[in-house]
Amino acid sequence: MKSFLSIKPLIAAISVLIISFSIEFLQMGNLLYHLNLQNNTIAKLVLGSTFQTSDLVAYTLGIITVLIIEKIGNKN
Numbered sequence: 001m002k003s004f005l006s007i008k009p010l011i012a013a014i015s016v017l018i019i020s021f022s023i024e025f026l027q028m029g030n031l032l033y034h035l036n037l038q039n040n041t042i043a044k045l046v047l048g049s050t051f052q053t054s055d056l057v058a059y060t061l062g063i064i065t066v067l068i069i070e071k072i073g074n075k076n
Contacts, residue, residue, distance in 0.1 A: 010067065024048070
């Protein structure tokens with residue numbers, strides 16, 4: 001996101017987290033079925049097909065890691 005937009009790291013991180021959480025929660029509602037894309041390999045790859053709480057934890061830990069690295073990198 002920061003490659004394309006000139007925004008602060010925290011804003012980028014929150015935006016990415018909101019997008020990833022949104023996609024994950026849409027999986028809970030079986031989005032691919034409602035869009036009639038359940039047999040589309042590319043749609044399954046991009047949007048995923050199953051909700052997992054562990055994914056939410058992984059997204060959050062990833063964002064925290066990126067923010068820590070950004071903070072350390074900006075000290076130099």
